[in-house]
Amino acid sequence: MRFTLLNTRPPHQADLLNRQLAEIGVEVINCPSLQIEAAFPTQVPAWHQQDVWVFVSRNAVEYFARQLTLDQRQGDSHCKIVAVGEATAQAICQQGWPNLQPIPESFDSEGMLSLAVFNQPQGLRVGIVRGDGGREHLAQALKAQAAEVTLYEVYRRQTSPFCQQAWWQFKQAARPILLFTSGSSLQAFLTELPSEDQAWCFQLPLIVFSQRLFEIARQTGFKQQIYVTSNASDAAICELMQQLGAVNE
16 A cells, blocks of 8 residues: 655645656655745845855755856856755756865754864855745854854745645545655644644654754654655655655555
């Protein structure tokens, strides 16, 4: 009996994953909890403004690229780039930007700070490209070590209307499992979830991208198994689903 996964990612991020999951026999139902919209920082981005650029998500890469002037779109060999997660790194490679640093072993702030590029933070100009909020600990930790940190918020998240029809279909599934890839998507989903379904929802297994999100989900009230992917990528989600299928056949 195969799994039915509720994919809560925004539509433009869900499609490729859905196709990959279908190839390995996972039924997928879309129920986006967030909508992503462009935001414009007060300082127009330009590579020369920073020594190191940190991109916290694939959305950060895509919305940052849209705001670059034509002569900036090929990147700059004089600055270094740090990606949070495999998917973010892939998005940077697709843009063709040079000087992408090794991906950290863990994608929390501690893992980021362990990178060699941050070994001498004093006076280092660091631009963190993100949505509205997030990576506050990384910014504060760098500032505490005398780095000069600038936040570039290039997109914002808006809660999507609840997907009533998709949710009803999901509730009929024999082996339902939830997917959340960020704390904001989890909170947005629960905000819109009908109150009469909350107890049932908290009894479902779910997949998350990080130990931090595991802890958020557990504290929120999820009582069943919470699976953490090996990294933040579509491939890691598919790998985990294949493992679960082998275990639960």
